[in-house]
Amino acid sequence: MKRMPSSSRIACPLRGRIGPCVVLILVAGLLAGCAAPHPARQEAPDLTGLRVYGSLDETPPPDGPWRPHIVSWCPAEPPVPASVEALLELCSTYFREGSGVDSILELEMALEAGSRHPLLLMTLGQLYLMAGQGDPDLLPLEGPVADVGDWSRNRQRLLGRAEELLTEAGEQRPWDAAVDYLLADVWRARENFPRAEAFVFQGAAKSTSGRGFALLVLYQQLYRHPGKYQGGPGPEYPADALGRGLTGDVVLDLLISPLGEVRQAVVVAGPAEDLARAAAASLVEGYWEPATIGKYPIWSWLPYLIFWQQGFVGFSAPNPLIHPAAGGQYLHEVAGQALPLSVVRHRSGRAGSGRLHQQGRPQ
Incomplete structure (x- = not known):
């Protein structure tokens, strides 16, 4: 019986090569283990509160459906004497009951007695x-x-008396825009429109808040209207940001x-400062309708979002809105969906080129 050769003598084409292969594999593994790890993804800088446009340094108010601004260069409301408060309350009661002429008589008697408080004059x-x-x-x-x-003759005398009283009130409240707006109404009633526009x-x-505006609301029963964006140039993608692949949403608070x-x-939020400045540059050149109390324009804040995506840049929310189902919560419309501003602030996106779009994000 023919004996089989021992296993140690079986011919093998890899004989003499296995050792070097194992060495190479081990060396490659060691080199891979010593290789520098991939750099960790850098977190976006916290830009909250960064002013990217304007020389003013005003502080935005909290979120809400109505965000009037009290300008910092005007003084706080001075205290009002109790006697004046009582007379103002009496006059407002007469007016609400349909006896405005009694309010006029009470105020004229107070002035004749020497009380020249500016709120009474207004x-x-x-x-x-x-x-x-x-x-x-x-x-x-x-x-x-x-x-x-x-x-x-009545009209001429009534408007003349109104101008006289309001001018005196303005001398005591030179910061109060309500006085100027009422004087503008006086000249508008006289059909002197250039003079009205000057006021x-x-x-x-000046200040568009405080006790003066409270009087406008009380006696004219005015409603509040938030500001609106009326259109403007589209954002331009910064070349450096585009080259670095920077993307995301920029939310700005705008003082109008x-x-x-x-x-x-x-x-409010944003992935990079240059994207925030580019967003601000486009919005500054836009057309804005200021917030108003009745017909009277006021200072106010309006949040706005611009998204930067691959091959796409646009306004995600042309205007703030109140969604009926949200209980009056302040909302933006993003991609056809109403979202609270607190949610909009933390949304992230992918950015792109400079094509303007106002109908939501591309799908």
């Missing part, structure tokens, strides 16, 4: 203005501008003046 001046604009229930039957039986322009640099100008832009 209240009486506004009532005379409304009478001069044609409100028959406010035409006084006695006092310095009592009815003389001729509307043309509006003058008031736009009563003249519809962006006076300050502050970052």
Whole structure:
């Protein structure tokens, strides 16, 4: 019987090569283990509160459906004497009950007795203005501008008395835009529109909040209207940011003046400063409708979101809105979906080129 050769003598084509292969594999493994690890992904910088436009340094108010701004260069409301508060309350009660002429008589008697508080002057001046604009229930039957039986003469005298009282009030409250806006109404009623616009322009640099505006709301029953974006140039993708592949959402808080100008832009959230500045640059050049109380424009803040995605840049939320199902919560519309601003702030995205889009993100 023929004996089989031992296993140690079986021919093998890899004989003499296995050793070097194992060595190579071990060396490669060691080199791979010693190789430098991939750099960790850098976290986006915290840009919250960074001012990316404007010379003002105002502080945005909290989120909400109505965000009026109290300008820092105007003084706080001074205390009002209790006697003045009582008279203001009495006059407002008369007015609400349909006896505005009694308010006029009470205020005229107070002025005759020596009380020249600016809020009393503003209240009486506004009532005379409304009478001069044609409100028959406010035409006084006695006092310095009592009815003389001729509307043309009555109108002239009522508006003249209103201008006199409001001018005196403005001397005591030079920071209060409400005085300028009422004087603009006086000149508008006289059909002197250039003079009226001059007073509006003058008031736009002043405070649009406080007791003066409370009187406007009370006696004219005014409603509040948030500001709106009316259109403008599309954002331009910064070349350096595009080259580095920077992407994401930029949320800015914009301070809109009563003249519809962006006076300050502050970052709420964003992936990079150059994207935030580019977003601000486009919005500053846009057209804005200021927030108003009735017809009177005010300072206010408006949040806005611009998204930067691959091959795509646009406004994700043209205007803030109140969603009926959200219980009055402040919302933005993102990709056709209403989201609270607190959610919008933390959304992330992928950015792109400079094509303007206002209908939501590309799918």
